[in-house]
Amino acid sequence: MWEVIKSVLAAFFGVQNERQRHRDFQHGKPVAFVAAGIALAVVLVVVVAAVAIVAAR
Amino acid sequence: MNPVQRTVFRTVVVLMGMFAFAFALVPLYDAFCKVTGINGKVGDQPRSIVNEQVDTSRYVTVQFITRSGKGLPWQLEAEHRQVRVHPGQPTEVNFAFSNNSSKALTGRAVPSVSPSQASLHLRKVQCFCFEEQRLEAGERLEVPLVFQLTRDLPPDINTVTLVYTLYPVADSQSQLQAQTLPVRGGDV
Amino acid sequence: MRKSLAWMMGAGSFLGLASSTLANGWNMPVGVTDVSREIYSLHMTIFWICVVIGIVVFGVMFYSLFRYRRSRGAKSANFHENTSVEVVWTAIPLLILVGMALPATATLKRMYDPSEAELDVMVTGQQWRWHYEYLGEDVSFTSSLSTPRSQVNGEEEKDENYLLDVDEPLVLPVGRKVRFLMTSDDVIHSWWVPDLAVKQDSIPGFVNENWVRIEEPGIYRGQCAELCGKDHAFMPIVVRAVEADEFDTWLAERQEAAAAEASGxxxxxxxxxxxxxxxxxxxxxxxxxxxxxxxxxxxxxxxxxxxxxxxxxxxxxxxxxxxxxxxxxxxxxxxxxxxxxxxxxxxxxxxxxxxxxxxxxxxxxxxxxxx
Amino acid sequence: MASNLPPKPTLEHSTAASGGLAHEHHERPRGIWRWLLTTNHKEIGTLYLVFSLVMFFIGGIFALVVRAELFQPGLQLVQPEFFNQMTTMHGLIMVFGAVMPSFVGLANWMVPLQVGAPDMALPRLNNFSFWLLPVAFTLLLSTLLMPGGGPDFGWTFYAPLSTTYAPPSTTFFILSLHMAGISSILGAINIIATILNLRAPGMRLMDMPLFVWTWLITAFLLIAVMPILAGVITMMLMDINFGTSFFNAAGGGDPVLFQHLFWFFGHPEVYIMILPAFGIVSAIIPTFARKPLFGYASMVYATASIAILSFLVWAHHMFVVGLPLVAELFFMFTTMLIAIPTGVKVFNWIATLFRGSITFETAMLFALSFVVLFTIGGFSGLMLAIAPADFQYHDTYFVVAHFHYVLVPGAIFAVMAGVYYWLPKWTGHYPDERLGRWHFWMSVIGVNLTFFPMHFSGLAGMPRRIPDYALQFADFNMVSSVGAFMFGVSQLLFVWGVIKCVRGGEKAPAKAWEGAEDLEWSVPSPAPLHTFETPPEFTPITH
The missing domain is CATH 1.10.760.10 (Cytochrome c-like domain)
Structure with a gap:
């Protein structure tokens, strides 16, 4: 699971290396990646919203 | 199902979901606005007065602005141009509708609040804006607005402006709307 | 943090001043309010950051195009990945963006200051003119384009303020906080005066607000900024900012005139x-x-x-x-x-x-x- | 986003697509019927490309009417009512008629060739989705002749200008937009089905060329947001014709809701118009630098991350609509975040050039100018993201300059680069390099003459969508108009170059470009009507 999250995080950051990628595509289940991607998108929204709310004070 | 059909089936499901989502966004947006106070939207349901300690240490000016929209020969006037109230204090202000035409007509006053954050702290107990008004030819109607500003009104807000814009309601229109758009509130 | 912020804003406004003398009429006006000046220096700061990034990025690009062209005998290398380089060039922009977001947030917060205003003006957009009402003062009037049609159609020489002149300018006092309430009678308009850094949509059925404290007397011109139909280009805004006592005199005169008319x-x-x-x-x-x-x-x-x-x-x-x-x-x-x-x-x-x-x-x- | 699906078994490879192909081998209709009934991805691709070129010229003529009127202050050629129809039609035609169909055309041609598929997964649907377009746009253009004129409310058609105050032809405008939308949706379904199911054995998702990748993600974006557009215009239709009040304040609706819905569609739409361009440029730069693309995986991830972020930024088009402070901050921050994956892409292209062995064919020239000019558009985009500054930029010519920089030398230059790059594969002839260079330099100069001065006129205070302007903007506008005509005329060189290339020229081998590696270069030039009827051997290039 941690590996999946790490890969998706790398995707959000936009950087991923070759070795890591090969590993993802040998072992990972696609559903896990999609779910983690959606979950992290939600987390991103929450984090940015929190930053905005704090900044607005 | 072969894999191509499966892919097509899944995309079509997503597609229909997104089309429905577009329509779902209408009530969602409405609800979101009321929760966050975006757009100065106020709930269209009466709320009851909450007995809370009146904050006598500060005064807030509440302004009333009435505007006439197109196509309705009515006049809407507030009894006072503005009042000064304490947060927490229930206040009643009278408004007068008059129909200067020779026909019976239906109209609605659409409310808006400025600054928009204030709408979260405004409790309308009784308001003519909750419903349509029907006025006979030449009729004059006095209706009260009863409201309360909550105690937690942010300290930097010293003036709250309530604006009411008059719009005509075609008789056929109000019914059609209730049919096609049940989500927009049962009081239409 | 605060210091570096102040430094950035300072550097921005210095570069900004330097270029504003060069480029009058090519750039955003500095304006005559606190907020407009802040926006201007923010604009220049970010502009110069972009210029610097542009020089570095395009510099490397054009160097590569020149140095590694085949006509000079360049043989291609075969590398196609370098994680540390990629992390660095992702992280640096992130830092730059945070650096931009800080002053931008500060300015935005200053623009949203709902504290008590000394004068309320209701601005109503109509196809295709503006209506102003000084709330509680019994003064209101409509302000429409005064440039004659003959100038538009080219039958007459266009004057200096072509399309930016109105019959009745909005008169505002200098040094007092003015609150604008914006709304519209028909479609969406947008009330924009660049020198005041106020641009706000006026929306039918809803009320928006904005605040301004003008610091210098003068005449400030603007235009409707949201497409509103055929004469969208022909509904300018003119603000005449005058000293506070002059404003009071003007307002009294208008009230008297209104009263006289009412008695008539x-x-x-x-x-x-x-x-x-x-x-x-x-x-x-x-x-x-x-x-x-x-x-x-x-x-x-x-x-x-x-x-x-x-x-x-x-x-x-x-x-x-x-x-x-x-x-x-x-x-x-x-x-x-x-x-x-x-x-x-x-x-x-x-x-x-x-x-x-x-x-x-x-x-x-x-x-x-x-x- | 299903960006991480593992390789699918492709056993069904030949069975799935053969249904549409089997009968075709024998008797083929001739003349007009050949084109009306074709289910061949190459022919449909050609139809899309020709259609979008025609639309590009029609939209371009509208733009030139606008620029001619704005050549000097005062009303000379057209009245404001007609001017508004021209700006609106220019936008609609360029977005929905030129840029999007041209990408679909390239996808039709190249996606099956690049993944080693014999055709699109749904060939008959492909025919239908193309032929919807000419119908839709004929209807759209015919509104100009209707009483009250065509749409005159801007391509963003904000309510209530587009509902209560709209011309009577608006219902037809909605209908045509529905058809164009359905066409895009069907195209997207087809592309997704092709990419996910018809890849050559051994080609995993992460082996696909970037053009395929960017199109896969674009197709998902289309599936996600075109229904939203359909929803919005359906609501407009109901407001206009059935007395509902979605966007009408008088009936309890909200005009601002329209903008939220529109931009929830509209911002991903912006990326729909640029992601395939990224893919094209990512194919061309490595070819002419003779060096593999730098950071292939990062490119894919950056594309996915741009696609996700594009759903979270819509309200940056609405900073002056009266949003609360928190919302302004949220959308400012998310918008700024998009700069990061976009920056990664630009850096990767430049790193690909670094230590390459570079030549400057016409395709490469267009791709390189894409990188520079798109980045300039990116910079102005970053400036627009700064909410307080946007209070001054919003709805001025600065915005016009920004989105034309990302769309003209962005999307359109990428399409032209793609055309010059793949012409040898399509026609079997190399395009005329001398003509190509003339076209390139005239276009680049024309584009910059047109759009660069718009930054200045916008900052100096010129609102967009006005038929007449104050005297201080006169010089900038004159330069813009001259540039626009120069750009317009130079596109005739493009047409000439393409026709010349179709009719003859230097013969191209299967692998037309020395540095080109993808599968399409393994089939003969010109590509025969049917390719990869038996799946090719695919050996992954080590990215």
């Missing part, structure tokens, strides 16, 4: 004075759509000259002018014009351009319909 409602008005007043009102309010000669522009704007339906039905005529027609650009003028102006303009429309109804509508008749 009850008396009997003669045809000639109604026509004279009516022509003036027609020219500033009605002529943009219905044309100075009453010929209109079918199908949207009906002709008034020779309009039998209108001439035969005085009540209908009064109703349309007072209450507007929903779903068309015809606004309800009951709130925008006083009884004298309404009576005069209706009388004018019924007796000008060959219309010969002979009706002289009295302000008192109109007054009765407004109560």
């Amino acid at each position: 409602v009850d008396r009997e008005w003669g045809m000639d004075e109604l026509m004279e007043r009516g022509e003036q009102v027609y020219g500033s309010i009605c002529a943009t759509c219905h044309q100075p000669d009453g010929s209109g522009a079918e199908p949207t704007f009906p002709a008034l000259a020779g309009n039998e339906a209108l001439l035969n039905d005085l009540d209908r005529h009064i109703d349309v002018v007072l209450n507007g027609v929903s779903g068309t650009p015809m606004a309800a003028y009951r709130g925008n014009l006083n009884p004298v102006e309404l009576a005069a303009v209706i009388t004018y429309e019924r007796n000008a351009w060959g219309n010969e109804s002979g009706d002289a509508v009295q302000p008192s008749e109109i007054q009765a319909l407004l109560e």
Whole structure:
């Protein structure tokens, strides 16, 4: 699971290396990646919203 | 199902979901606005007065602005141009509708609040804006607005402006709307 | 943190000043309010950051294009990945962005300051003019384009303030906090004066607000910024900022004039004075759509000259002018014009351009319909 | 986003697509019927490309009417009513008629060739989705002749200008937009089905060329947001014709809701118009630098991350609509975040150039100018993201300059680069390099003359969508108009170059470009009507 999250995080950051990628595509289940991607998108929204709310004070 | 059909089936499901989502966004947006106070939207349901300690240490000016929209020969006037109230204090202000035409007509006053954050702290107990008004030819109607500003009104807000814009309601229109758009509130 | 912020803003405004002297009329105006100056320096700061990034990035690119072209005998390498380089060039932009977001957030917060204002002005957008009401002061007027049509059509030399001149500028005091309440009678407009850094949509049925404290007297010009129909280009804004005491005098004069006009409602008005007043009102309010000669522009704007339906039905005529027609650009003028102006303009429309109804509508008749 | 699906078994490879192909081998209709009934991805691709070129010229003529009127202050050629129809039609035609169909055309041609598929997964649907377009746009253009004129409310058609105050033809405008939308949706379904199911054995998702990748993500974006557009215009239709009040304040609706819905569609739409361009440029730069693309995986991830972020930024188009402070901050921050994956892409292209062995064919020239000019558009985009500054930029010519920089030397230059790059594969002839260079330099100069001065006129205070302007903007506008005509005329060189290339020229081998590696270069030039009827051997290039 941690590996999946790490890969998706790398995707959000936009950087991923070759070795890591090969590993993802040998072992990972696609559903896990999609779910983690959606979950992290939600987390991103929450984090940015929190930053905005704090900044607005 | 072969894999191509499966892919097509899944995309079509997503597609229909997104089309429905577009329509779902209408009530969602409405609800979101009321929760966050975006757009100065106020709930269209009466709320009851909450007995809370009146904050006598500060005064807030509440302004009333009435505007006439197109196509309705009515006049809407507030009894006072503005009042000064304490947060927490229930206040009643009278408004007068008059129909200067020779026909019976239906109209609605659409409310808006400025600054928009204030709408979260405004409790309308009784308001003519909750419903349509029907006025006979030449009729004059006095209706009260009863409201309360909550105690937690942010300290930097010293003036709250309530604006009411008059719009005509075609008789056929109000019914059609209730049919096609049940989500927009049962009081239409 | 604060220090580096201040430093960045300082550097930005220095570079900004340097370039503003160079590029007058090529750049955003610095403006005459706190907020406008802050926005300007933010704009210049970010502009220069972009320039620097651009120089570095394009520098590397053009160096590569020059150095590694095949005509110079370049042999291609085969690398295609370097994680540390990629992490660095992702992280550095992130830091730069945080550096941009900090001053931007600070400025934005200063723009959203709802504290008590000393003057409230209601700004109403209409197709295609602005209506201003000084709330609680009994002063309101409509401000429309005064550039003559002949200049637009090229029959006459265009003057210096071509398309940026109005018959009645909005007068505001210097040094006082003014609150604008923006709304619209028809479509969405946007009230924009660059020197005040105020741009706010005016939306039918809703009220937006904005604040300004002007620091220097002067004349500031702007335009409607949201497409609002055919004459979107022809609804300018002119703000005349004057010293506070001059403003008070001006406001008192306007109140007196309004009171005088109000007292004139009850008396009997003669045809000639109604026509004279009516022509003036027609020219500033009605002529943009219905044309100075009453010929209109079918199908949207009906002709008034020779309009039998209108001439035969005085009540209908009064109703349309007072209450507007929903779903068309015809606004309800009951709130925008006083009884004298309404009576005069209706009388004018019924007796000008060959219309010969002979009706002289009295302000008192109109007054009765407004109560 | 299903960006991480593992390789699918492709056993069904030949069975799935053969249904549409089997009968075709024998008798083929001739003349017009050949084109009306074709289910061949190459022919449909050609139809899309020709259609979008025609639309590009029609939209371009509208733009030139606008620029001619704005050549000097005052009203000379057209009245404001017609001017507004021209700006609106220009926008609609360029977005929905030129840029999007041209990308679909390239996808039709190249996606099956690049993944080693014999055709699109749904060939008959492909025919239908193309032929919807000419119908839709004929209807759209015909509104100009209707009483009250065509749409005149801007391509963003904000309510209530587009509902209560709209011309009577608006219902037809809505209908045509519905058809164009359905066409895009069907195209997207087809592309997704092709990419996910018809890849050559052994080609995993992460082996696909970037053009395929960017199109896969674009197709998902289309599936996600075109229904939203359909929803919005359906609501407009109901407001206009059935008395509902979605966007009408008088009936309890909200005009601002329209903008939220529109931009929830509209911002991903912006990326729909640029992601395939990224893919094209990512194919061309490595070819002419003779060096593999730098950071292939990062490119894919950056594309996915742009696609996700594009759903979270819509309200940056609405900073002056009266949003609360928190919302302004949220959308400012998310918008700024998009700069990061976009920056990664630009850096990767430049790193690909670094230590390459570079030549400057016409395709490469267009791709390189894409990188530079798109980045300039990116910079102005970053400036627009700063909410307080946007209060001054919003709805001025600065915005016009920004989105034309990302769309003209962005999307359109990428399409032209793609055309010059793949012409040898399509026609079997190399395009005329001398003509190509003339076209390139005239276009680049024309584009910059047109759009660069718009930054200045916008900052100096010129609102967009106005037929007449104050005297201080006169010089900038004159330069812009001259540039626009120069750009317009130079596109005739493009047409000439393409026709010349179709009719003859230097013969191209299967692998037309020395540095080109993808599968399409393994089939003969010109590509025969049917390719990869038996799946090719695919050996992954080590990215």
